[in-house]
Amino acid sequence: MIVGRYGEQSRINRLMADAKDGRSRSLVLRGEAGIGKTALLDYAESVAGGMRVLRVVGIESEAEVAYAALQLMFVRDLDRLEALPGAQAEALRAAFGASSVPVDRMLPGAATLSLLSEIAGDRPLLCLLDDAQWFDQSSIDALLFAVRRLHADPIATIFAARDGERPFPAPGLESVALPGLGAADAARLAAAAATLPGDVADRILAESGGNPLAIVELAAHATETSAVPAPVAPLPAAGRLEEHFRRQIRGLAEPTRTALLLAAADHGSALPTVIAAAAGLGGDARDFEPAERSRLVQVSADGVVFRHPLIRSAAYQEAPFARRVAAHRALAEVLTDPRDADRRAWHVAAAAGGPDDAAADGLEQVARRATGRGAAAAAVRALDRAAQLTSAPTLRGKRLVAAARAAYDAGQLDRAVELAAAGAELTDAPGEVAEAGWIRAQVSYERTSPAEATRIAVEAAAPVLATEPDLAVSILTEATWCARDAADPMLLRQCAERLRSVPGGRTPVINGMVGFADLLCGDVAEAVDRMRTAVLAARDSEGGETLERLSAAFLGLLIGEDEAAVAMLDAQVAVLRSRGELGWLPYAQEPLVLAQLVTGRIRDADSNVAEAMALAEELGQQLEVIVLSAMAAWLAAARGDSAGAERLAVQVLDDSRQHGMAVAQASWALGLVDLMNGDPRGALGRLEDACEGPPGRDVTVRAIPDQVEAAVRVGDTDRARRFLPGLTDWSTYTKSPVASALLLRCQALLDDGGLADRLFEESVATECGPYDEARTRLVYGEWLRRHRRPNAAKEQLVAAYGTFDRIGAHGWLPRVRSELTALGEAAPGDAESAGGLTPQELQVVRRAALGMSNREIAAELFLSPRTVGHHLYKAYPKLGVKRRAELGQLDL
Incomplete structure (x- = not known):
């Protein structure tokens, strides 16, 4: 019986109506125990009509078992895996223990999305997920990933999560907090539960706090003196209810309490398993009968179901420690099926009263299986508990460091730092100490600054420079990227020095990263050859680590090998998609977006940056969101969305971590906005901020032509020449046609000796990509108009207009229109393109x-x-x- 909750019922009705119309909707019901969440899920199921219902209840004991909730949800639909894309089907098989193929931790989420859509192909689908706070983290991640991406499927999803327990954050989902019932509704519910004297009813209503379950239970047992709380300050409803259930359990015979304890200790086991464990303790199936008569549990062939989670909690907590240990040991002895290996290992661990190396070994195996299934959060808990049970300090430290790595992979950054520090204190093994430091550096990158991350990583690599060179190179490669992000020449030189000192390390990688550091420090001549060697080695090789291939492709972009860089990055992103490695995808799309941005593939870059930002948000990669926001700001400026560019750029500039390259790109974006809007003086300051730093400063070397243009337009040629040496070096040593074209444009803008016309023509004729060519044609057309050559000016401006329109760089169109208007010409019509698409x-x-x-x-x-x-x-x-x-x- 539901009393009140009319607004919530109406909301559920709308949610299911939308789903039946093909518009996916989701809702989270939140509130304390007994507040009515389950009753509302019952209501949703009762009015589901022709919808298929998938209903799962979270179980506290299975919160440690990877993908337990997801497996319960799809247990009757495993035959549909054949309809899923191969990698996704394999991911769910691995998640459910039917495959040993390693999978990315987010791929089961994509597979869950596909499987839900497949199931909903038969008829609209209603997913009811109760006690979601007890779902294992791997299932939560997969379900939230899927639900956030359901748009046009006939699927309604309702989560119910209890307050005051394990958190259930669900950002992006509509959420409703259920309050206690009002006085009138509470009185109606109490009257329906029992006929009570007025003073007793008033006491129950006052002490229940409007909690429906508290009202029903207290009213039903109001004849017991102890059922009515004493006249003191109200206790929390959940605590009072649990005590009420404990009293009921205390009144049962010992064999029945033991049976309930076994069911509570492993609520996920089938009935034969529970009965077999009971037999090991001298009981049998008949022991459940008194509990059934008291409405504490329902027993069927499917297992033992507690009427309320607090009954289960009371049955477990009421038992003394020794009896709980005996129950876990009895369950472990009967869970002999290999498919129950994880559950058995957890029971063995729960039965351990102190250090137990065998139990710890079992949990380490649990963690390995969880890692292979992409369940990093489950691996953290298994390794942490394994470390607690390990007798040897060195091995305990190793397991804590492994738990820290799993915590980092799971996005649990605070936990990762805590575990890494604890592990490093217990071990003197160089590899473990280095790994712990590397984890701390990676967390510092997200939480503190790229500069601090670099310092920690360089220090972390020191113990393994000679003993484990490959590990040292991996750490120092990441350190170099952090130093680049910090735009700190001193840190870059430290990284290069350490890389040079690695004996027998991976030579192409070392060459590339040392060259990269040299380039950013202004040593362009030597840097380019090193970088080109690394790029060619990666281009011609098959396989290799993702970071190495992405690094090599990005180095190609820095030495002007734009098309090669785009091709390599496109290929690597495609590989990551095919493997379902979602965690890497935003980091791979970052350089791809940058490559597409500087080569004029505005729409391609827009598509990739939107997807990458959404994924990075989903994965908790907050600093990556900032980096991508800087690129999105540049793209918004190019599209003509000045307000969007400013909003995104301000987010980057206000971020306390001060990602140096992101700040430079955000400043570049704001400079473009000013340049487009006819404010060269405002643009000049912004663009100098973008170009400030070492002569070889990353891709922002390509902002120098914009700075030159702004300075020339305000008549300050000295400032226009300030950064030109950096562009000249880039062009000279890379021999890149892109660099040559940009340098020729700058020389033309600065020419006062009659060579501007020829320099502009040479720049236009040099292959540099559509965006930069159109930019050159625009300033060339402006120069021609000022020099009274209207026909030649019109030719350049019309060509520039067409290119800007075709590639989506609409921010420059007003300036072109203004020039054509000054010539007495109308702007050409907009090109037929995909410009209206999201x-x-x-x-x-x-x-x-x-x-x-x-x-x-x-x-x-x-x-x-x-x-x-x-x-x-x-x-x-x-x-x-x-x-x-x-x-x-x-x-x-």
């Missing part, structure tokens, strides 16, 4: 134009097939097409 629509449409099916597109973009179809449905009118076959004829 970034995700563009990603979908491009793949559809290549002949990919909705399922194939969904697998690659981590969407559901119906969401892909929804995007296509919205895109067709924008593109002026009616059929999929027409997409291949468009310029996308």
Whole structure:
């Protein structure tokens, strides 16, 4: 019986109606124990109509077992895995223990999305997820990943999570906190539960705090003196209820209490398992009968179900420690099926009263299996408990460091630092000490600053420079990137010195990273050869670590090998998609976006940065969000969205961690906004902030032409020449046509000896990508108009307008229109393009134009097939097409 809750019921009705209409919706019900969350889930199930219902209840004892909740949810649909993309199907098989193939920790989320969509293909689907605070973290991650990406599927999802217990954060999902019942509704519920004297009813209503379960239980047992609380300050409802259930359990015979304890100690086991464990303690199935008559449990062939989670908690906590140990030991002895290996290991550990190396070894195996299934959070808990049970300090330290790595992978940064510090104190093994320091550096990158992360990483690599050179190179490679992000030449030199001192390390990687550090410190001549060697080695090799391949591709971008860099990065992103390595994807898309940005692939970059930012948010990669926001600011400026560019840039500039390169890119974006809007003086300060630093400062060397243009427009040629040596060195030593074209443009703008015309023509004729070519044509056209050559000016301006429009760099169109108007000419019409599409629509449409099916597109973009179809449905009118076959004829 539900009393009150009319608003919540109405909300649930709307949620399910939307799902039946093909609009996915989700809701989180929050509140204390007994407040009515489960009753509302019951209501949702009762009014589901023709919807299929998947219902799962979180179980505290299974909060440590990777993917336990997800497996319960899909136990009747495992045959549908064959319909999923191969990598996703394999990920769920691994998650459920049916495969040993290692998977990325986020891929089961993509597989969950696909499987939910597949199930909903039969009829609308209602997912009811009760006591979600007790779901294992791996299942939570997978479900939230899926639910946030459901858009056009007939799926409604309702989570219920208890307050005051293990947290259940669900950012991005609609959430409702259930309050206690009002006085009138509480009185109605009490009257329906029992006929009570007025003073007793008033006491129950006052002490219950409007908690429906408290009202029902206290009213039902009001004849017992102890059922009515004493007249003192009210206790929390959950504590009072648990005590009430404990009293009921104390009144049962010893064999029944033992049976309840076994069921409470492992609520996930099948009935034969519980009965077998009871037999080991001298009991049998008949021991449950008194508890059934008291409505404490329901026993069926599927197992033992407690009427309320607090009954289960009371049954376990009421038992003395020795009896709890005996129960766990009895369960461990009967869980002999290999599929129950994790559960058995946890029972063995729970039965340990002190150090137990055998139990610790078992939990280490649990952690290895969890890591292979992408369940890093489960691995953390297993390794932490294994360390507690380990007798040898050195091995305990090793396990704590391994737990720290798992915690970092799971996004538990504070826990990772705590475990790494504890592990490092217990071990003197160089590799473990280095690993612990590396973890601290990675956390510091996110929490403190790239500069601090560099210092910690350089120190962490010291113990293994000679003994474990590959580990040292990996740590120092990351340290070099951190130093680059900090834009700190001194730290870059330290990284280079340490890399040079690694004996027998991976030579191409060392060459590339030393060259990278030298470049950023201004030693361009020697740096370029080293970097080119590393780029060629990576380009010509097969396989290799992701970080190495991404680093090599980015180095190609820095030495002007733009097309090679884009090709390598595109290929690596495709590999990560095919493997389902979502954790790496934002970090791979970052240099890809940068490469697309500087080569004028504005729409490509927009699509990738939008996806990367969403994924980085999902994965808790907050500093990566800042880095991507800087690029998104530049792209917004190029598109003509000045307000968006300023909003994103301010987020970057206000971030306390001061990611040096992100700050430079954000300043570049703001400088572009000013330059587009006719404020060269304002632009000059911003652009000098972007160009400030070592002559070889990363990709912002490409901002120098913008700084030169701004300075020339305000008439300050001295400031215009300030950063030109850096661009000159880049062009001279890389021999890149891009660098040559940009340098020629700057020389033309600064020329006062009659060579500007020839320099502009040479710049336009040099291959540098559509964006930079159009920028050169714009300033060339402006120069021609000022020198009274209207026809030649018109030719350059019309060409610039067409390119800007075609690639989506609409922020420059007003300036071109202004110049054409001054010539008495009208601007050409906008090009037929994909400009009206959202970034995700563009990603979908491009793949559809290549002949990919909705399922194939969904697998690659981590969407559901119906969401892909929804995007296509919205895109067709924008593109002026009616059929999929027409997409291949468009310029996308």
